[in-house]
Structures are given as C-alpha cells and as structure tokens.
Amino acid sequence: MHVSEIDTPALVVDLDIMERNLARVAGYAREHGLRLRPHTKTHKSVRLARRQIASGAAGLTVAKVSEAETMLGAEPDDVLVAYPIIGPTKLARLTQVARQTRVTVALDSAYAAGQLSDAARAGQVEIGVLAEVDAGLGRVGVNPGEPLLELARTIEKLPHLRFAGIAFYPGHIKSVDETGRRALAQLSEFLRGILDDFRAAGIEIAIVSGGSTPTLFHSHEIQGLTEIRPGTYVFNDLNTIGSGACALEDCAATILATVVSTARPGQMIIDGGSKTFSSDRLANPAEVTFGHVVEAPGARFHKMNEEHGFIDLAHAEAGFRVGDRVHVIPNHICVAVNLHEKVYGLRGDTVEEVWPVDARGKLQ
C-alpha cells in the first residue's frame, strides 16, 4: 500500500525516525546505567511496547489499570502503574494483572495504600509500591521529610505490599535552559535530602523513579535517580521540540490531512480538528497554534473546530488546492494518538505495517 492510498485524516509514522528514537533513548539509558521503563500512554500499542522491551526497556509504565491489562499482551517482566488506583473494581482488576506480571503502583495517600493492601490480600498477590513525592509540580505526591517517611512506613507495615522506593515527576521543569539547569541541580539536592532521610530512618529504597520529557537526556545529572519513564520520545511532537529534547527531524508521527476548502482567500480548511489532533495548546505558546504543516512551515494552524482545521496561508511557502494532502506535526502526540483507531507505519512512501491503538479510550 502506498501512502497516497491512506484515507485522511490519519496518523502516520515514519518508521525510520521512530526506530532511531527508540534506539537513542535505549542507548542513553544503557550508557548511564538507568533503568528504562517507557510510559506506554503515548502509543497505547502492544506492538510498540514489545519493540520498546526488545530495544532494552526493563519494564513498562501505564497510567490506568485498563492500560496495564492491555499491555500484558507485550509480556512485560514488570509494570509500573504510575497513578494512584482508587476503588474496589479497579483494585480487583489490578490484582488479576499482578497474577501475570510484577506490578508496582505509585501512590500518595495512606488511604490508597490501605485499599491496595486489602485488594492484594484478597487477590493473594504481592504488589510493589512507590511513595510519590511532589518534586515541585504540585500535582500528586506528598511533601518530602516527615510526610514522605510516614507514607513509606505505612506502606512497609501493610500486608501484601512491598515498599519499593519513591517516584516523582518533575513536570515543573519545562526545558533545560538556564532556569531549568538550576531546577535540575535543586532536584539532585532534593533527592539527596530524601535519600539521607530514608537512610537515617533505616528504610531501604530500591527504586528512585522519575524524569520527564524535557529533562530526558539530562536524567544522568539527577543524582540518585535509578529509573526513567519517558513516553513521548517514541514519536516526539511540537512540545518536545519546544522543550529542547528533540529537533524537527526527530518527529516520527504526523497527521495526514486533506484540504477540503479554499473558499476563503489566504486560508485553507483541512479535514481534521479537535477530534483528530485534540485541542491541546503548546506548553509554552508564543501564540495559539495547533500544529506544524510540514509542506509549508510558514502556514499558521491557528484555529480548529471538531472536524475543521483553519490554516492561515499568508506566510505559507506553497499554495494549496482542494484535494491536496499535507502532513501536520501535532502539539501533543499522546492525546492525538488516543483519538485514532490505528496507526500507519511508513517506510518511505510505503505502508509497511498498520497497528491498532489497543488502549485507545481505556479510561478506567
């Protein structure tokens, strides 16, 4: 199948770029002795999870129990659910997953730990737990010092749980510029303090799990870190470029779209909007735009409705007619992938494979 036979809008991936991305991060992790546990939320695909494992990943990360269930298809040795799992239905399902592979959960409350322990006991499994600490994002995670130690002690005491270490997500570091370098140094200080606290308290920490896309290739500078969980690197997107963690030529995934209207001079409408790209804005927007048109980088994708993308052509390098097709790199590939049933993998202009987005819409 030739790329021209793909109906639009469609998510297409340049396999050469994707394979280079996989190899680069696996090589980086190996070089620096960091365990690589990729977050599968980006691709939601069993096939790509298998490739990540084949290229050196020591396990997988997921955000939802349903994603963990799906990712069992990739036969991982180890799954980290990097999200507090709350509620009896999800917990019962999680123990089923834990019968098939080693499961670790990151959580930040005694409530979540207690419920997990009860479920693990009922399901006759052991589940690893990482105590989530807030490294500055202010999302999930307890404060360091006594709150974190108390959470760790609670986990240690609960039956059927195995206290495995700590987890954090430095989402407050948007790029490794001068400010970002200072924040990275502070993060090392922060972790050193935590490790000292735990040493003093006589609690062993096996895993320090953290990192983010902007800090990905600086993970080895975060002292104490043992494990990284990157997701976006498999495809990359405009946000990754904006964070400095990749270049334009590292973006493997684009939305292939068709021009459906040029009725208004200086503008074209493409057949994808918020139901195709998502309405995620750029993380660090100079202005509101929704994607980069590969065929005309000067075109401005400035507005969208559900099925309409508005492209301003005032500064475009090319003219377009109804029926023309363009490739658009989205702002945020993780939310875009979740809107598609399948992905076309291209080798040059040939569709080499098509894979389903297995965990698409798996919300529970």
Add this chain to the structure above:
Amino acid sequence: MHVSEIDTPALVVDLDIMERNLARVAGYAREHGLRLRPHTKTHKSVRLARRQIASGAAGLTVAKVSEAETMLGAEPDDVLVAYPIIGPTKLARLTQVARQTRVTVALDSAYAAGQLSDAARAGQVEIGVLAEVDAGLGRVGVNPGEPLLELARTIEKLPHLRFAGIAFYPGHIKSVDETGRRALAQLSEFLRGILDDFRAAGIEIAIVSGGSTPTLFHSHEIQGLTEIRPGTYVFNDLNTIGSGACALEDCAATILATVVSTARPGQMIIDGGSKTFSSDRLANPAEVTFGHVVEAPGARFHKMNEEHGFIDLAHAEAGFRVGDRVHVIPNHICVAVNLHEKVYGLRGDTVEEVWPVDARGKLQ
C-alpha cells in the same frame, strides 16, 4: 446497577433531562414549521439517533462518511453530510450509503461537486447537494452573489447530482445578546438577498439549512430558514449555558470522576484530564477552566494533564477525601463523548441503560 457501581471516569447521562431536551427542541421545530435534522456528532450513537427520529427529526446530520455509515443503523429517511467529501475512497463509500438512504452533501467548491458527480455516476446513485455559503464565520462556504450562483449552476449541470438548496453555519454568533440580535437580523437580510438572487436567476431552492446552538431557539427569527441541525441540545454543556441556549439544569451529561489525591492542601486531583474531558476551553472564557463540579460549584477545575484534573478548592462549598466521587459538566460535550467507549444512562441513581459511542473515533 446503581450509579455507585460505575467505575470512573465515566460519562453518565440523566435520562430525564435528556428526554426533556429532545422533546423541547422537537416541539420548538414543530411549532415553527422547521425541519429538524439533528447533528449526530454530539452523541455518535445509533440509539440516540433513533430516539431523535422517534421524537420528530426528519433526518440526520453527520460530518463524516464513517458517521453516515454508522448512522444507517438508525434507519434514517435522509442523511445530510454537512462537510465537503473529498477523495475517491470516501466518495465510493458515500455512494454505498446513498444506495440505502437519501444522501445530501454540503460543499463549497466545483472540485468537490465534480468529484461527487463522478462518484455518483460510477455508483449509479443520485446525491443531493447543498451549496455552502459563508454567513460570516469564515470557515467553509463561498461568498453570496455571483460565487454562490456559479456554484449552484455548476451543481445543477453535473449528472447524478440534485441541487437541493443552500447550507450555512452562523458560528460567528456566540450568543443572542444585543450584538447577537443585530447579527440575527443581518442574517435574515443576508438570506433574503440570496433568495432574491436565486429567484432572479431562475434557480429553485428547496432547502435553506442552517442555525447553530447559540441561535437554536431563535431559528424562527431567521427568515427563509427551512431546516435546523442542532447537535449539542441532546446533552448541553457549559458552552451551551454560556451562549444562553440552556440553563444548568438542562445539562444531561456529566463526567463521573473519583478524587485520587488530596496531598496538596486546598487542591484535589480527579481521575480525568484531557483524555477524558478533552482540552477544549470555554468558547467565551473569563478564565481558563475545564468543567463545573456539581457537588461544589465554587471549586475551580483550572488545569489538566492527560489523566489528572486539578481542582482548586479555595472557594469550594465542600471538602473532599480520596475516594470521593464528583460529577463534572464539561465545557464541550461533543469532544468529551468522542473520548468515551460507552455512556451510562441514569434514571435517578439507577443505571437504566448503557449504550456504546458507535461512531467514536470515526475520522474518515
């Protein structure tokens, strides 16, 4: 099944409110002699399309060929594809749909009309066409006057096409306040001018299809309009409230979510973010917020990541603990529904039915 047994995040619908919404709009259309052709993009469900037809809809509207294929399940007499259909694959599929029900397409270029004619001839079907005119939004649609007449003449001449009238979408009218009333009066003038043009040119117009959610209950004030295509009214959302077309108690659909973290004082994190609600902002934002927490209207849902909703509780009427559940009315229900595999229909606290989002993710 009791509502408490639904795992979260989940899309739940109050059936009493939904039925009232369906009856209200069907009654309004009947009263004013307007054909009601609901846009199914909001619910993407065959079951709800059947109910719309049962409550008085004369046909259905869709945005995509795949949605038209899906909606054949509701056995409509008539389907309007309110979107230019471009490309041989989609056109061939559309002619298959046209073998099973009457199909009309709204388009704005001679290119699209020519391709549609070729496909209809190859598929041995007749397809109706509405010439799309730009009423002020600047999205799709040609200008009135000669461009519109020329498009109509092109359609009339093409074999296997039936010129059926004109379509427009007054998306530039955000609410019917004083400015909106002036815009509505201008719209009537605009349509009168078009109808005069067509009369003078000797071209008959059977259908004038238009309207929008903000103008829904003012559709009878738009002179010349014969048909409305509302979508959102079945559920309503914060944007509908903002436009003045409904009140809070008319919002039938909410996202049921669980509090997963309260680690940060004055804040809670719920188990839904941009993959559950979409990251659509409000149409007329005073500030950036992503939903209305029914149990605490003063809570501010001010930020989201993919699976995390950040709720600021500084002005909340209630405190929350991990494990508590809340109902959240989203900004834009059409994009939220598209993220869910199924919908729970509630009668009071009882799940009376569960239906699939049949056309979820149908992008082509």
